[in-house]
Amino acid sequence: MRILGIDPGLRRTGFGVIQVSGTRLAYITSGAIVVPTNQPLSLRLKVILDHVREVVQATKPTVSVLEKVFVNTNPTTTLLLGQARGAAMCALADCDLEVYEYTALQIKKAVVGNGHAAKEQVQHMVQHLLKLSGLPSEDSADALASAICHAHTHPLTHRIKESGTLAATSELRLRAGRILG
Amino acid sequence: MRILGIDPGLRRTGFGVIQVSGTRLAYITSGAIVVPTNQPLSLRLKVILDHVREVVQATKPTVSVLEKVFVNTNPTTTLLLGQARGAAMCALADCDLEVYEYTALQIKKAVVGNGHAAKEQVQHMVQHLLKLSGLPSEDSADALASAICHAHTHPLTHRIKESGTLAATSELRLRAGRILG
Numbered sequence: 001m002r003i004l005g006i007d008p009g010l011r012r013t014g015f016g017v018i019q020v021s022g023t024r025l026a027y028i029t030s031g032a033i034v035v036p037t038n039q040p041l042s043l044r045l046k047v048i049l050d051h052v053r054e055v056v057q058a059t060k061p062t063v064s065v066l067e068k069v070f071v072n073t074n075p076t077t078t079l080l081l082g083q084a085r086g087a088a089m090c091a092l093a094d095c096d097l098e099v100y101e102y103t104a105l106q107i108k109k110a111v112v113g114n115g116h117a118a119k120e121q122v123q124h125m126v127q128h129l130l131k132l133s134g135l136p137s138e139d140s141a142d143a144l145a146s147a148i149c150h151a152h153t154h155p156l157t158h159r160i161k162e163s164g165t166l167a168a169t170s171e172l173r174l175r176a177g178r179i180l181g
Numbered sequence: 182m183r184i185l186g187i188d189p190g191l192r193r194t195g196f197g198v199i200q201v202s203g204t205r206l207a208y209i210t211s212g213a214i215v216v217p218t219n220q221p222l223s224l225r226l227k228v229i230l231d232h233v234r235e236v237v238q239a240t241k242p243t244v245s246v247l248e249k250v251f252v253n254t255n256p257t258t259t260l261l262l263g264q265a266r267g268a269a270m271c272a273l274a275d276c277d278l279e280v281y282e283y284t285a286l287q288i289k290k291a292v293v294g295n296g297h298a299a300k301e302q303v304q305h306m307v308q309h310l311l312k313l314s315g316l317p318s319e320d321s322a323d324a325l326a327s328a329i330c331h332a333h334t335h336p337l338t339h340r341i342k343e344s345g346t347l348a349a350t351s352e353l354r355l356r357a358g359r360i361l362g
Contacts (some may be wrong), residue, residue: 041282045267046274075252075259082263083270086226090271093227101222 001154002028004061004097005147006052007139008069008088010080011035013048014139017059018130018147025151027130028059030140035084045087052091064097065150067104067142102149107142110149182335183209185242185278186328187233188320189250189269191261192216194229195320198240199311199328206332208311209240211321216265226268233272245278246331248285248323283330288323291330 007014016030033051035044056064066089069081092099105115112125123141126132129148136144188195197211214232216225237245247270250262273280286296293306304322307313310329317325 040280042270042274042280045270049271049275069260071256071260073256075254075256078256078259079250079252079263079266082260083267085260086264086267087271089223089264090226090230090268093223094230099221099223 001063001151002059002061003147003150004056004059004064004092005067005143005145005150006064006088006092007067007142007146008048008081008085009035010044010048010084011037012139013052013084013088014137014141014143015052015055016136016140016142016144016147017055017061018144018151020151025130025148027132027144030136030144032137032139041083045083048084048087049091049094052088053095056092056095056097061097063100063150063154064092065100065102065146066092067107067146068101070104100150100154102146102153106153107145107149110152111145182244182332183240183242184328184331185237185240185245185273186248186324186326186331187245187269187273188248188323188327189229189262189266190216191225191229191265192218193320194233194265194269195318195322195324196233196236197317197321197323197325197328198236198242199325199332201332206311206329208313208325211317211325213318213320222264226264229265229268230272230275233269234276237273237276237278242278244281244331244335245273246281246283246327247273248288248327249282251285281331281335283327283334287334288326288330291333292326 001020003018003020005016012035013033017028019026019028033048035047069085072078089099108117108122109115112121119138122145123135123138126141126144127135130144182201184199184201186197193216194214198209200207200209214229216228250266253259253262270280289298289303290296293302300319303326304316304319307322307325308316311325
């Protein structure tokens with residue numbers, strides 16, 4: 001099972017891909033889609049749509065996971081987040097990928113063991129679980145954490161053994177239409 | 182100029198297409214994408230994505246208009262609406278259509294002359310302006326009203342003369358993957 005995790009946002013949409021082989025977790029790639037802020041909303045959403053599709057085509061996941069966005073007390077912010085999330089979800093569905101959803105609380109609980117863990121704890125735990133050589137960025141860490149959460153949660157996957165994972169390789173970044181190595 | 186108006190919603194997404202020739206408005210088609218409610222969110226959004234793209238391919242609009250959704254006091258509802266809106270906007274942007282946005286208040290003001298007009302007044306005014314043989318459904322009326330609003334508002338379009346419009350023809354309906362005549 002290869003899991004693509006997405007952390008949707010209208011400024012930055014994080015993504016992370018892991019491979020699950022039996023009880024082993026291996027890091028494949030991760031990064032962030034940086035969405036230009038000086039463009040009309042429809043073009044910003046299209047950046048998310050196009051680039052999530054591009055990540056799917058490049059990494060060939062078998063399943064996808066979307067972090068449930070925080071329902072903000074500001075309705076306008078919630079609406080904007082909803083639209084970004086809609087675009088990411090459309091891209092996944094457009095690639096015929098099944099989409100699983102977890103809240104930030106579920107993800108933190110699965111990865112750190114504490115639903116109210118700080119961002120830094122998630123980053124450190126993702127680095128540890130995937131044997132990354134460096135600390136992943138916040139965007140990457142959140143997306144990878146949602147993928148790890150699915151590996152923990154999904155009935156087909158056994159308990160994750162922390163040892164025996166493959167080493168991390170490259171980090172993929174996408175900015176305004178181009179993949180940056 | 183051929184304008185496609187969209188009134189996004191997670192249960193029903195209304196659409197309406199009008200042709201503007203000089204000062205004339207002609208009805209092309211309208212209807213509603215009926216989204217199945219018993220499916221996962223990603224598949225529901227894909228229904229909107231696919232069917233809005235289908236409407237664009239079938240009607241070849243030159244510009245599109247999206248009604249700004251009502252920011253509900255319930256954040257969960259706002260998030261769901263945002264996702265439906267994101268899916269509709271992605272479909273339009275995916276077809277390389279420019280997307281204009283108007284609030285319900287602007288649309289009602291442009292069509293009825295009163296930003297707080299009732300739904301029925303909008304339906305009647307749309308019927309009158311487009312010389313429709315019958316009263317359009319609420320979904321169709323809202324989408325057509327947003328297209329009319331753009332025809333009124335856009336600088337390239339002159340003032341709309343109510344006389345001299347072409348007669349309405351068919352109403353298109355899409356339900357769960359099929360276009361209903």
